[in-house]
Amino acid sequence: MEKGGITYPEGFLAAGMCAGIKKKKEHDLSLLLSSVPCVAAATFTTNRFKSYSLLWSRKNIKNPIRAVLVNSGNANTCNGQESRRNTDLLMGRLAGLLKAEKKELLFASTGTIGKKLPFQVISDALPELMGRLGAANHQEAARGIMTTDLAMKEFHSGTGIKGRKKEVVMGAMAKGSGMINPCMATMLAFITTDAVIGREDLQEALSGAVEDSFNMITVDNDMSTNDMVVCLANGQAGNPAIRKGSSDYSLFASCLKDVCRQLAVKIASDGEGATKLIEVRVKGAWSSGDARRIARKIAGSNLFKSAVYGCMANWGRILSSAGSVRARMDTSRTEVSICGIKVFNGNPLDYNEPELVSLMAGSRIEVCVDVKKGNFEATGWGCDLTEQYVKINKE
Amino acid sequence: MEKGGITYPEGFLAAGMCAGIKKKKEHDLSLLLSSVPCVAAATFTTNRFKSYSLLWSRKNIKNPIRAVLVNSGNANTCNGQESRRNTDLLMGRLAGLLKAEKKELLFASTGTIGKKLPFQVISDALPELMGRLGAANHQEAARGIMTTDLAMKEFHSGTGIKGRKKEVVMGAMAKGSGMINPCMATMLAFITTDAVIGREDLQEALSGAVEDSFNMITVDNDMSTNDMVVCLANGQAGNPAIRKGSSDYSLFASCLKDVCRQLAVKIASDGEGATKLIEVRVKGAWSSGDARRIARKIAGSNLFKSAVYGCMANWGRILSSAGSVRARMDTSRTEVSICGIKVFNGNPLDYNEPELVSLMAGSRIEVCVDVKKGNFEATGWGCDLTEQYVKINKE
Numbered sequence: 123m124e125k126g127g128i129t130y131p132e133g134f135l136a137a138g139m140c141a142g143i144k145k146k147k148e149h150d151l152s153l154l155l156s157s158v159p160c161v162a163a164a165t166f167t168t169n170r171f172k173s174y175s176l177l178w179s180r181k182n183i184k185n186p187i188r189a190v191l192v193n194s195g196n197a198n199t200c201n202g203q204e205s206r207r208n209t210d211l212l213m214g215r216l217a218g219l220l221k222a223e224k225k226e227l228l229f230a231s232t233g234t235i236g237k238k239l240p241f242q243v244i245s246d247a248l249p250e251l252m253g254r255l256g257a258a259n260h261q262e263a264a265r266g267i268m269t270t271d272l273a274m275k276e277f278h279s280g281t282g283i284k285g286r287k288k289e290v291v292m293g294a295m296a297k298g299s300g301m302i303n304p305c306m307a308t309m310l311a312f313i314t315t316d317a318v319i320g321r322e323d324l325q326e327a328l329s330g331a332v333e334d335s336f337n338m339i340t341v342d343n344d345m346s347t348n349d350m351v352v353c354l355a356n357g358q359a360g361n362p363a364i365r366k367g368s369s370d371y372s373l374f375a376s377c378l379k380d381v382c383r384q385l386a387v388k389i390a391s392d393g394e395g396a397t398k399l400i401e402v403r404v405k406g407a408w409s410s411g412d413a414r415r416i417a418r419k420i421a422g423s424n425l426f427k428s429a430v431y432g433c434m435a436n437w438g439r440i441l442s443s444a445g446s447v448r449a450r451m452d453t454s455r456t457e458v459s460i461c462g463i464k465v466f467n468g469n470p471l472d473y474n475e476p477e478l479v480s481l482m483a484g485s486r487i488e489v490c491v492d493v494k495k496g497n498f499e500a501t502g503w504g505c506d507l508t509e510q511y512v513k514i515n516k517e
Numbered sequence: 518m519e520k521g522g523i524t525y526p527e528g529f530l531a532a533g534m535c536a537g538i539k540k541k542k543e544h545d546l547s548l549l550l551s552s553v554p555c556v557a558a559a560t561f562t563t564n565r566f567k568s569y570s571l572l573w574s575r576k577n578i579k580n581p582i583r584a585v586l587v588n589s590g591n592a593n594t595c596n597g598q599e600s601r602r603n604t605d606l607l608m609g610r611l612a613g614l615l616k617a618e619k620k621e622l623l624f625a626s627t628g629t630i631g632k633k634l635p636f637q638v639i640s641d642a643l644p645e646l647m648g649r650l651g652a653a654n655h656q657e658a659a660r661g662i663m664t665t666d667l668a669m670k671e672f673h674s675g676t677g678i679k680g681r682k683k684e685v686v687m688g689a690m691a692k693g694s695g696m697i698n699p700c701m702a703t704m705l706a707f708i709t710t711d712a713v714i715g716r717e718d719l720q721e722a723l724s725g726a727v728e729d730s731f732n733m734i735t736v737d738n739d740m741s742t743n744d745m746v747v748c749l750a751n752g753q754a755g756n757p758a759i760r761k762g763s764s765d766y767s768l769f770a771s772c773l774k775d776v777c778r779q780l781a782v783k784i785a786s787d788g789e790g791a792t793k794l795i796e797v798r799v800k801g802a803w804s805s806g807d808a809r810r811i812a813r814k815i816a817g818s819n820l821f822k823s824a825v826y827g828c829m830a831n832w833g834r835i836l837s838s839a840g841s842v843r844a845r846m847d848t849s850r851t852e853v854s855i856c857g858i859k860v861f862n863g864n865p866l867d868y869n870e871p872e873l874v875s876l877m878a879g880s881r882i883e884v885c886v887d888v889k890k891g892n893f894e895a896t897g898w899g900c901d902l903t904e905q906y907v908k909i910n911k912e
Contacts, residue, residue: 169840169841170839170840170841170846171836171839171840172840197833199837200833200836200861200865201865202864202865203849203863234833235834235836235837236832236833236861236865237865238865345837345840345841346837347833347836347837347840424819425910428906428907428910428911429910431907431911432910432912434911438592438595438630438631438742439630441566441631441742442564442594442741444565444566445564445567445740445742446563446564446740453565454598466595468598469598470595470596470597470632470633507907508907509908511819511823511907512823512902512903512904512907515819515820515824515827516824516827516829517829
């Protein structure tokens with residue numbers, strides 16, 4: 123196994139293992155370590171109930187960061203006030219082992235809300251986890267953060283930005299599946315880069331990238347208490363510092379957005395019970411906000427999601443969703459197409475229904491809605507709603 | 518069959534029949550007629566895409582009203598600009614038959630969006646429909662407005678307000694099942710009363726009643742293009758006019774709210790695929806808006822709805838829903854109980870899990886959330902999310 127995913131940039135090591143947090147014998151603990159302190163940026167859930175792990179990370183995010191510990195199988199949320207103290211103790215133990223300071227560590231958790239986190243189990247597993255650290259172990263780490271995900275979610279890419287030592291690159295891993303909701307930082311995602319960049323510039327690039335990627339996906343309209351997206355930059359490429367306003371910044375921000383979109387689409391495709399990815403492009407909107415609200419609403423409509431599952435071109439459900447949000451639209455000229463076939467332009471259009479049904483049997487359903495009010499556009503992603511989603515979540 | 522439902526108040530006749538709008542041979546056309554012109558009030562969907570039937574009714578709602586025509590099986594929405602003209606022609610034909618004026622008629626439709634409405638079929642059925650009018654035929658009318666509803670939805674009650682001729686009473690019918698979303702007038706509901714009351718007072722009483730009933734239910738977070746709630750008052754009880762500020766008005770408004778709540782709960786219980794009613798009571802909120810947002814969010818959470826279906830006391834999903842809306846709450850003291858058993862008070866509580874699971878096997882699941890920030894409360898209703906919901910809506 124070569125470098126890739128989260129260890130693709132220079133100077134990052136990763137590990138993953140089965141520590142015994144989940145009932146099933148599956149990977150449930152991951153560690154990401156940088157050889158030097160990183161500049162860090164993050165976005166966090168806006169849910170009022172927050173994970174103790176997330177509160178820990180939010181407190182430290184402006185510090186230089188050395189490592190990120192992530193557990194799956196337990197959200198460390200609403201599980202008793204003593205969990206805050208236990209979180210602190212656990213981070214202290216990790217800092218000791220890494221010869222780092224507690225304030226240089228981030229922590230993220232994902233899983234069931236309200237269950238006691240087995241801190242001792244995790245603490246006992248830390249030495250073994252550290253022993254497994256390696257640049258080749260990115261897939262182990264990506265497995266360790268999965269919950270109901272069926273697919274591992276990794277991505278890496280170059281940026282075209284030249285450094286003294288090497289080209290600046292990016293790597294990433296994420297988990298998703300359930301409790302995926304737009305409007306804020308959603309799910310867990312970790313992005314590494316060896317770029318030299320300042321904290322505020324990194325944060326601005328990340329916030330913009332998240333806005334057009336993770337904040338535009340929905341699986342079930344349910345917002346998590348644990349969502350966070352973290353980006354670490356360790357400067358190992360030796361490039362001239364990337365500063366806002368420069369062409370390198372534009373390049374970096376656009377690469378970061380691409381990485382985030384790749385992960386976001388992976389998360390939507392692998393939504394709980396999903397068989398199809400839904401991509402909704404809204405054009406002709408009065409404002410960016412209007413375009414985003416419409417795209418997210420359609421991608422999140424239970425009725426349209428069910429229709430997509432059944433390969434039904436029920437465009438009435440697209441219109442009723444679009445019309446239900448606060449957004450300007452010319453309802454008499456609004457156009458809708460599904461999988462490239464135009465079905466509505468203010469009036470219902472004749473189309474080859476068997477052809478459309480067969481296109482909808484594919485695994486990626488593209489919807490385009492032009493609301494004829496302006497020049498803004500947005501893209502949102504979701505997945506179909508299946509009996510399997512209900513089965514997963516009733517158990 | 519005696520008077521009841523929509524014909525319970527004096528002076529109302531109803532009819533329902535199978536006109537041939539639906540593919541299956543089922544009731545799909547209903548008529549409500551008052552012997553004298555009625556004072557009318559209504560609330561309509563706020564969806565930007567609106568049914569031509571709804572636009573017709575909205576135009577006439579301030580006039581004295583004689584009759585309401587309702588069809589199921591077709592929404593008369595986004596089905597071509599000529600449908601507006603056809604709606605006008607159809608209403609002209611009905612007015613001729615009833616010897617009424619077009620402006621004295623309301624029209625409502627429910628069913629698939631975007632299909633041509635078979636106006637000729639409806640027009641041809643009108644004479645037979647009129648021939649079936651009778652005070653005993655309220656159930657026929659209630660059947661004629663059903664779509665995926667499994668149960669007919671009717672209600673009637675007295676008010677305690679004495680008239681010269683008789684006590685003021687109310688009757689009602691509704692349909693629901695899918696595309697049921699809070700935040701606005703939802704679904705179709707028709708309420709009759711023989712009260713003497715002015716139009717503005719009736720509208721105010723109705724708006725208030727809808728706010729705490731139909732606007733507090735959700736089946737799938739999908740807003741319809743056809744929703745309307747109509748209340749007709751024909752004055753046949755001969756009571757002294759009910760005026761805002763009087764004790765009779767309070768009595769009338771409270772009875773109207775009760776009628777609306779009865780119907781709203783029937784609609785939530787009979788949500789598509791539902792096996793259980795979910796009732797969410799929020800207490801201790803900073804404002805009425807906060808309480809309402811929290812209650813609706815919990816009642817509409819796909820994750821919590823799936824858990825209820827599986828009789829799982831997954832209170833983490835209640836907290837994450839509550840925390841995701843714009844509302845003040847004391848997260849460290851928030852209390853949650855399910856079916857009367859307290860499960861969280863800022864910390865997870867020990868409770869008898871088998872007992873709670875067996876209580877959750879019932880058909881009505883009560884959730885109470887106290888957010889410890891003030892004195893406002895609200896109640897919202899929803900239903901569980903089942904494989905059957907997906908099956909109904911993928912076909």
